[in-house]
Amino acid sequence: MRIAVLCLQGAFIEHIRMLGKLGAETFEIRQRRDLFSRSYDGLIIPGGESTVMGKLLGDLGMTDDVRNMIKSGTPVFGTCAGLILLAKEIENDSRICLGTMDITARRNAYGRQLGSFACTAEMKGVGTVPMTFIRAPYIERVYGGAEALATVDGHIVAARQDNQLATAFHPELTDDTRVHEYFLGMIGK
Numbered sequence: 001m002r003i004a005v006l007c008l009q010g011a012f013i014e015h016i017r018m019l020g021k022l023g024a025e026t027f028e029i030r031q032r033r034d035l036f037s038r039s040y041d042g043l044i045i046p047g048g049e050s051t052v053m054g055k056l057l058g059d060l061g062m063t064d065d066v067r068n069m070i071k072s073g074t075p076v077f078g079t080c081a082g083l084i085l086l087a088k089e090i091e092n093d094s095r096i097c098l099g100t101m102d103i104t105a106r107r108n109a110y111g112r113q114l115g116s117f118a119c120t121a122e123m124k125g126v127g128t129v130p131m132t133f134i135r136a137p138y139i140e141r142v143y144g145g146a147e148a149l150a151t152v153d154g155h156i157v158a159a160r161q162d163n164q165l166a167t168a169f170h171p172e173l174t175d176d177t178r179v180h181e182y183f184l185g186m187i188g189k
């Protein structure tokens with residue numbers, strides 16, 4: 001199994017390490033031609049700064065390609081900023097990037113200063129997992145084909161829609177590999 005990781009900005013190294021622990025081969029996407037240079041079974045869009053990553057995707061001419069790839073069924077996992085890039089609507093921002101997932105995100109939803117915290121909570125299909133939030137968004141609502149998989153303090157922090165998985169938290173920053181295992185389990189289904 002080979003997983004492409006979008007390596008334009010943000011916490012991509014941690015995803016690569018996590019996938020390595022699970023025995024998956026990884027492949028770095030740094031420019032448009034990388035998208036087409038070999039085959040892969042899934043794509044990870046890491047956390048970071050969604051405005052910067054979205055701008056880089058646009059400047060590099062990759063936004064439409066990545067969107068089409070997701071729409072044609074490639075499994076994708078977006079964490080934190082990655083969740084924001086996948087959202088069809090953002091409550092407090094007009095910059096929609098990929099817009100493939102039926103979720104409304106709220107950026108920096110926990111406030112800028114006190115927005116980083118850790119907790120454990122139940123994630124449907126995974127179990128109780130540690131969750132690390134860093135200036136995280138949450139999901140205001142899911143609709144259409146999207147399903148909420150986890151909530152913390154009444155806010156949705158993980159969702160799935162067919163081939164798309166999004167978490168507001170960073171499983172790659174913990175030692176717990178189960179959320180990545182869940183993603184790998186979406187491949188080939």
Ligand code: GLN
Binds near residue numbers: 081107108136
């Ligand atoms: N606050 C960031 C954003 O709006 C997301 C933070 C993260 O990815 N850890 O893009």
